Amino acid sequence: MTDLIPAVHQPVAETWPTLVAPRSNPVRRAGALAAIRFIGKDLPATITMDNRTYGRGGTGDPAMRVHRSGPFLDRLSQDAGSGFGEAYLAGDWDPAPGTDLGDLLLPFAQRFSDEEKRQLLPKWAQSLRWLVTRSQPGEQENDRAGSRQNISRHYDLSNAMFSEFLDPTLTYSAAYFGERATADLATASYDELTAAQLAKLDAILDAAGVRSGSRVLDIGCGWASLAIRAAQRGAWVTAITIASQQALLAQRRIADSGVSDRVQVALRDYRDQIGEFDAVLSVEMIEAVGEKYWPVYFDAIERRLAPGGVAVVQAIVMPHERMLATRNTFTWVQKYIFPGGLIPSVKVIKDVTTEHTGLQAQVLRHLGPDYARTLRIWRNRFVDQWPNIAALGFDETFKRMWEFYLAYSEAGFRSGYLDDVQLLLTKR
Known part of the structure; x- marks a missing residue:
């Protein structure tokens, strides 16, 4: 199973306590996976996870590999503002060999700059964003x-x-x-x-x-x-x-x-x-x-x-x-x-x-x-x-x-x- 494959990188928990893998929630994990499937419908990039691919990227398009799908999805579902970046810090995913990190992140940024595709999630999911969106601390x-x-x-x-x-x-x-x-x-x-x-x-x-x-x-x-x-x-x-x-x-x-x-x-x-x-x-x-x-x-x-x-x-x-x-x-x-x-x-x-x-x-x-x-x-x-x-x-x-x-x-x-x-x- 992909979850058992050692991450390319593992942060020191004592130094980086915010990167400790969150407690798994099957419902939220399923929601995060559904969001990835939705995003992948028109994302010009490839996400490889659990021997499956998401996105419509072709040869030469940027690609990423998820080393540990469980923690990756848990982070996404727990904190919409930080989860994707935290998963990278924790070593849950990396750009595929030959893909520049900036080139990989570009398609995601383009969705925000595109007026028609600005929202990453469908409307039904947007209504639930408050569950995983945090406010700036006092x-x-x-x-x-x-x-x-x-x-x-x-x-x-x-x-x-x-x-x-x-x-x-x-x-x-x-x-x-x-x-x-x-x-x-x-x-x-x-x-x-x-x-x-x-x-x-x-x-x-x-x-x-x-x-x-x-x-x-x-x-x-x-x-x-x-x-x-x-x-x-x-x-x-x-x-x-x-x-x-x-x-x-x-x-x-x-x-x-x-x-x-x-x-x-x-x-x-x-x-x-x-x-x-x-x-x-x-x-x-x-x-x-x-x-x-x-x-x-x-x-x-x-x-x-x-x-x-x-x-x-x-x-x-x-x-x-x-x-x-x-x-x-x-x-x-x-x-x-x-x-x-x-x-x-x-x-x-x-x-x-x-x-x-x-x-x-x-x-x-x-x-x-x-x-x-x-x-x-x-x-x-x-x-x-x-x-x-x-x-x-x-x-x-x-x-x-x-x-x-x-x-x-x-x-x-x-x-x-x-x-x-x-x-x-x-x-x-």
């Missing part, structure tokens, strides 16, 4: 204390680990490849990443009009690549973050770049910043703010703008209807990667800025394909550098978690389910 609240804890869990994970797969600028957001964004991902190369990241940083600074003498606030500064680039133009920069280890490395990188006299790094919540600035910049931070605090976030940006000043926000976004449908669910990404996170829509950003501030938001650039390429490069690099990352104390389950996260995100951008936009905010 401890992930993004007040000041909660935000600090949520951000630290990801960005203070290990500076050394991030350094292994990011490019030398340590820029942890979508790069800007221009025409190469839509080139075959099989050609994506680590060698092209730094130039694309610098192009992205320059595009933000150009949009904000940053020049010599400009006063710049960088909210959620990461490892200071944008702050350094702005200072190299002659700007005066205040860079803030609430990730303590990240701040320490940011300060060291600023010193190594010779711009310590122009950049101040502060361990500070965006709600506590004071002063006026000609440009306020914030790159892919809004996803960690939380819906309850979006009005507070944009109000803080407006309050920091000097007369005539502008803000540029780069944000991961999703279709508005999907945001509304999923905003109260507890997803795999929230559970394992970004606690407290929620991806907004362009519409909600415009609505919030209109209703709660005197700002107006204008989309300058879409970077969805660029992000897919960025993520493929990061994932390839992560795998290539895994021996160095493992030497830092991370185990094989962590490797699978990050491979799934990067591939899952790549599939979202490739399908159009996710996008990444640069927005210009000006005072009305």
Whole structure:
């Protein structure tokens, strides 16, 4: 029986208690199998389980193999938001030999981006989703204390680990490849990443009009690549973050770049910043703010703008209807990667800025394909550098978690389910 075949990977229960196989429920297991059969009717991929295949994938289409069907179905039936990803972390399934994980996840993401096929389940099954859909836990609240804890869990994970797969600028957001964004991902190369990241940083600074003498606030500064680039133009920069280890490395990188006299790094919540600035910049931070605090976030940006000043926000976004449908669910990404996170829509950003501030938001650039390429490069690099990352104390389950996260995100951008936009905010 397939259930008796050892998994390719088995997580350490003491280290990963959330991955312990759930108690089997024959009724729910049957429901999960029925869902797979339904999905497989028009899924251009192949799922092999218990010597049977599901899906309409043909030769050359992505394929996956389920090593342990029982735990796999139990996880799917217990938690609709996390079960599929948890089954991968636990080693219950793998891409078939020759299938890239991102290519495999793409058909699933395309169902969400396709208006007619957006719902994975038939209507009768959708009415029962509440049985297996969980809400975001209260401890992930993004007040000041909660935000600090949520951000630290990801960005203070290990500076050394991030350094292994990011490019030398340590820029942890979508790069800007221009025409190469839509080139075959099989050609994506680590060698092209730094130039694309610098192009992205320059595009933000150009949009904000940053020049010599400009006063710049960088909210959620990461490892200071944008702050350094702005200072190299002659700007005066205040860079803030609430990730303590990240701040320490940011300060060291600023010193190594010779711009310590122009950049101040502060361990500070965006709600506590004071002063006026000609440009306020914030790159892919809004996803960690939380819906309850979006009005507070944009109000803080407006309050920091000097007369005539502008803000540029780069944000991961999703279709508005999907945001509304999923905003109260507890997803795999929230559970394992970004606690407290929620991806907004362009519409909600415009609505919030209109209703709660005197700002107006204008989309300058879409970077969805660029992000897919960025993520493929990061994932390839992560795998290539895994021996160095493992030497830092991370185990094989962590490797699978990050491979799934990067591939899952790549599939979202490739399908159009996710996008990444640069927005210009000006005072009305």
